[in-house]
Amino acid sequence: DPKTDPVATTTGAGGETHQTAGGPSVLTTQQGVPVADDQNTLRAGPRGPALMEDFHFREKMFHFDHERIPERVVHARGFGVHGYFESNGALASVSRAAVFGKGEKTPVFVRFSTVAGNKGSADLPRDVRGFATKFYTKEGNWDLVGNNMPVFFIQDPIKFPDMVHAFKQEPDRGFPQAATAHDNAWDFLTLTPESMHMIMWVMSDRGIPRSLRFIEGFGVHTFRLVDAGGKSTFVKFHWKPKLGLQSVVWNEAVKINGADPDFHRRDLWDAIQAGERPEWELGVQLFDEAFAEKFDFDILDPTKLIPEEQLPVKVVGRMVLDRTVDNFFAETEQVAFCTQNVVPGIDFSDDPLLQGRNFSYLDTQLKRLGGPNFTHIPINAPKCPVINFQQDGHMAMRNPKGRVNYEPNTWGDQAGPRESPEKGFQTFPAALNGTKVRARPETFADHYSQARQFFISQTPVEQAHIADALIFELSKVQRVDIRVRMVSHLLNIDQALADKVAAGLRLAEMPKPMPAAKPTRQDLKPSP
Numbered sequence: 315d316p317k318t319d320p321v322a323t324t325t326g327a328g329g330e331t332h333q334t335a336g337g338p339s340v341l342t343t344q345q346g347v348p349v350a351d352d353q354n355t356l357r358a359g360p361r362g363p364a365l366m367e368d369f370h371f372r373e374k375m376f377h378f379d380h381e382r383i384p385e386r387v388v389h390a391r392g393f394g395v396h397g398y399f400e401s402n403g404a405l406a407s408v409s410r411a412a413v414f415g416k417g418e419k420t421p422v423f424v425r426f427s428t429v430a431g432n433k434g435s436a437d438l439p440r441d442v443r444g445f446a447t448k449f450y451t452k453e454g455n456w457d458l459v460g461n462n463m464p465v466f467f468i469q470d471p472i473k474f475p476d477m478v479h480a481f482k483q484e485p486d487r488g489f490p491q492a493a494t495a496h497d498n499a500w501d502f503l504t505l506t507p508e509s510m511h512m513i514m515w516v517m518s519d520r521g522i523p524r525s526l527r528f529i530e531g532f533g534v535h536t537f538r539l540v541d542a543g544g545k546s547t548f549v550k551f552h553w554k555p556k557l558g559l560q561s562v563v564w565n566e567a568v569k570i571n572g573a574d575p576d577f578h579r580r581d582l583w584d585a586i587q588a589g590e591r592p593e594w595e596l597g598v599q600l601f602d603e604a605f606a607e608k609f610d611f612d613i614l615d616p617t618k619l620i621p622e623e624q625l626p627v628k629v630v631g632r633m634v635l636d637r638t639v640d641n642f643f644a645e646t647e648q649v650a651f652c653t654q655n656v657v658p659g660i661d662f663s664d665d666p667l668l669q670g671r672n673f674s675y676l677d678t679q680l681k682r683l684g685g686p687n688f689t690h691i692p693i694n695a696p697k698c699p700v701i702n703f704q705q706d707g708h709m710a711m712r713n714p715k716g717r718v719n720y721e722p723n724t725w726g727d728q729a730g731p732r733e734s735p736e737k738g739f740q741t742f743p744a745a746l747n748g749t750k751v752r753a754r755p756e757t758f759a760d761h762y763s764q765a766r767q768f769f770i771s772q773t774p775v776e777q778a779h780i781a782d783a784l785i786f787e788l789s790k791v792q793r794v795d796i797r798v799r800m801v802s803h804l805l806n807i808d809q810a811l812a813d814k815v816a817a818g819l820r821l822a823e824m825p826k827p828m829p830a831a832k833p834t835r836q837d838l839k840p841s842p
């Protein structure tokens with residue numbers, strides 16, 4: 315009764331009530347039993363041993379002992395906020411997805427993150443920033459699990475565990491926790507020439523954003539959109555911040571990390587609490603097979619981007635972030651994004667990295683969130699009807715109703731849900747033809763051209779920051795041969811950059827350029 319009990323309550327899925335706001339009320343156990351004394355354990359005499367009978371103490375301690383869940387294997391440190399996405403209708407003729415209908419407003423939850431650091435690490439390491447968006451659409455949840463850089467380090471998902479091991483703390487010593495600046499990271503990277511383009515982005519000012527409100531987002535992979543008639547169009551997704559891009563310089567990042575390791579999460583929290591409404595435009599690059607064929611690189615290669623000069627980004631809607639979370643653990647920590655979460659009208663390409671990710675996220679979340687029912691947690695639950703015959707498992711909050719939990723069945727009115735070829739998700743029937751093989755196509759072989767394009771697109775000040783970042787990072791690498799190997803890669807990107815880094819590292823002599831691993835598609839073309 316609100317007149318006698320000032321504590322607001324909400325009703326849970328099972329009809330139970332939960333306390334949601336402060337104010338004096340009676341403390342209870344998890345069983346709802348009022349507690350008389352929460353300060354003293356039950357003992358055999360005031361100086362005597364503890365009694366097993368103290369169910370309140372045992373329950374309280376048992377629950378505390380089990381508070382931790384595994385942190386994410388990557389992107390462990392993050393910050394989530396709520397908002398909405400509003401479509402301007404520009405994609406309605408290209409994708410049948412309801413989320414792209416004209417004027418359609420869809421609730422979203424966004425989690426920004428760093429990648430390498432553990433959950434308690436600082437907000438401003440030099441790192442990629444995760445930018446994951448869950449769209450609670452009328453036709454189910456669509457997750458756009460992106461980063462603030464448009465490309466990635468590797469082309470094949472089989473390398474991901476090694477890459478992450480090399481980035482995170484070294485196994486014998488447990489440090490460094492959240493930095494690329496160490497031998498293992500640079501040993502791996504310099505043995506992985508496909509990472510050179512991404513390295514340029516990470517060493518640029520984008521690796522140390524001033525605020526999460528000033529970062530771009532990218533879906534990275536090529537995806538497909540499918541229209542009502544079944545026609546497919548390739549798409550790259552972009553988030554463009556209304557506030558523009560801003561970064562700090564390394565000197566500032568180091569100070570901020572020391573003075574306030576929560577700088578980015580505090581900024582986002584304070585801004586929204588103060589009434590700011592950070593906003594991004596959702597943009598797309600749309601193209602077809604014929605357009606894709608014109609490039610020297612492969613549009614399935616996640617280490618390449620499609621230059622915006624050649625294919626401008628078209629704005630298809632805007633996202634506004636307007637609400638902080640009520641509970642960090644329940645929402646930010648338990649949210650589960652997955653590249654596999656697509657809706658009718660959005661489909662995958664054969665980008666091998668995307669295909670690998672589609673396996674990895676669900677798999678890790680089974681463990682991280684303790685069983686197969688994490689879609690029952692409110693932050694992960696779709697905001698549209700969910701009706702199927704899946705049942706039971708740990709913490710099941712929704713089971714099939716009534717007698718029927720299988721199909722096909724002949725229970726008439728009580729038969730339960732049925733599949734719908736018209737409304738349902740239809741995989742785009744892409745033609746396939748191939749021999750089983752463990753190999754990468756020649757079209758994935760040019761690792762330097764786009765790294766160079768990115769470097770020369772930067773202003774002189776930005777180029778100087780890249781050189782400084784490389785010198786700083788590599789100066790933390792103890793093995794000189796690893797430093798030398800990186801400079802030999804840089805010689806394939808930009809001579810002046812290589813010279814500057816070699817001088818900054820005081821290399822005894824300039825190495826030879828790294829031999830290009832494989833010929834490019836251009837090289838393979840017959841001469842005219």
Ligand code: HEM
Nearest residue numbers: 386389425444445446460461466471474533534670674678
């Ligand atoms: C998180 C795997 C590449 C963006 C994660 C997680 C895993 C993972 C296991 C933890 C998920 C969880 O515990 O909920 C992989 C694999 C990759 C890959 C195997 C490549 C083979 C990428 C790429 C991007 C990306 C290319 C960006 C386009 C993210 C983001 C998160 C994440 C933003 C954090 C999601 C959140 O905020 O909860 N990844 N990842 N990952 N990944 Fe990836």
